[in-house]
Amino acid sequence: MSEENITRLEINGKELILIGTAHVSRHSAEQVKEVIEAEQPDTVCIELDKQRYESIMDADKWKNMDIFKVIKEKKTTLLLMNLMISSFQKRIAKQFGIKPGQEMIQGIESAKDTGAELVLADRNIQVTFSRIWHGVGLGGKLKLMLQIFASVLYNEKVSEEELEKMKQEDMLDSMLEEFTEHFPKLKKPLIDERDQYLSQKIKEAPGNKIVAVLGAAHVPGIKKEIENDHNIEELNKVPPKSKAPKVIAWTIPLLIIGMIAYTFYANPEAGLQQTLSWVLWNSSFSAIGAAVAFGHPLAVLMAFIIAPLSSLSPMLAAGWFAGIVQTYYRRPNVGDFENLSEDVYSAKGFWNNKVTRILLVVVLTNLGSTLGTLIAGADIVRLFIQNVFG
Structure with a gap:
């Protein structure tokens, strides 16, 4: 049995065997099966939480999605980001004729075949996203979304040899350095905290021999953190929402209305100009966002009217x-939900699938409206200053 990508540790009398995998590598899936069958562990830990485990095990999950509920619960951006993140991974997996996450599926199947207990060792993905979103700020959020969206447009093929190189620790160190350079606040919740969470769950797993199936990026961190004790409850906390955004969200509209009202009082013509500026900038950019998403003409009209x-x-x-x-007007059918996992392979698929088209309409319309608000707000302030202090 090859020891490549395998790390063996002894902690508190337990034998821990960490398998560092690439999430879209055929070799990784084969190695997981080989190691579990050879080692016959008491427990198999996999880098999944309950939500992702259920997604892997339930092939029909997309058919049961209530798109109205997604919009109502303000989860369109989160869902769109999830789909975009998985798009690049799925496209590479398809290139090699395997399922994305095949090594995790293999870990589940091999645990069952050998009678080992299965432990879902990763933190809830929603907690991780919440902690990421909380820490990057507005500029970071926009940059992150652009980076993720760019990955959908990435079509270059990757050789399996290059994929295997990604599992070497020295390669990973350089990748993480580049990662933290672009998104320094992202590494802590996405990598460091999960290293701590995973190491604690692996260490606490039942039995004396434990095999852990992990993305290779986590192995160096887990080796470092496994000797330390970590508070799972603290790592699971969702950061409290700051009151500042809510205060700002109410203050700005009140200021806008106040400035327009005062300008109307001082100079009705300028007040009318402010009103037109507010309506036209908001309406135009909001409608452009909906149109860029190839929204239905009435959806574009709605964006123009309501913004x-x-x-x-x-x-x-x-x-x-x-x-x-x-x-x-463009209600998704069963086929759209069934094809969703295939359509996210490409930008064309994102725009053609009725499900992702709806998500794009929501997100791009909101982005357009936000941009229009900033431009119109600046124009209103300019006219206000001119008429009050000019």
Whole structure:
């Protein structure tokens, strides 16, 4: 049995065998099967949480998705990001004729075949996303979304030899250095905290011999953290929402309305100009966002009409209304949900599938509305200053 990509540790009288895998490598899946069958461990730990485990085991999960509920619960951006993140991985996996996450599936199957207990050792993905989202700030969020979206457009093929090189620790160190250079605040919740979480779960797994199936990026961190004790409860905490964004979200519309009202009082013509600026910038950019998503004409019209009003209320968003109209007139059918996992392989698929088209309509309409609000707000402030202090 090859010891490549395998790390053996002794902790508290337990034998831990860490298999560092690439998530889209055929060799990784084969090695997982070989190691578990040879070692006959008491427990197999896999780098999955309950939500991702159920997604892997339930092939029909997309058919059961309620798109109206996704929009209502404000989860369109999160779902779109999830789909985009998985797109690049799935495309490479398809290139090699394997399922993405095949090594995790193999770990589940081999645990069952050998009678080993299965432990889902990773942190809940929603907690990880919440901690990431909380820490990157507005600029970081935009940069992250652009980076993820760019991965959908990436079509270069990767050789399996290059893929295997990604599992070497020295290669990973350089990759992580580049990763933290672009997104320094992202490494802590995405890599470091999960290293701590995974190491604690592996260490606490029942039995004396434990095999852990892990993405190779986590192996160096787990080797470092396994000797330390970590508080799982603390690592599972979702950061409290700051009150500042809510205060700002209500303050800005009130200031906008106040400035327009005062300008109307001082100079009705300038006040009318402010109002037109607010309506046209908001409406135009919101409608452009919906149109870029290839939304239904009535969804684009809805985005144009509702944006100036929704921008004045933190409780509303133009994209929600446009998305609901898009869903009504371009309701996804069973085929769209069945093809979703295939269609996310490419940018064309994202725009062609009715499910992702709805998500794009919501997200791009909201982005357009936000941009229009910033431009219109700046123009309103300019006219206000000119008429009050000019």
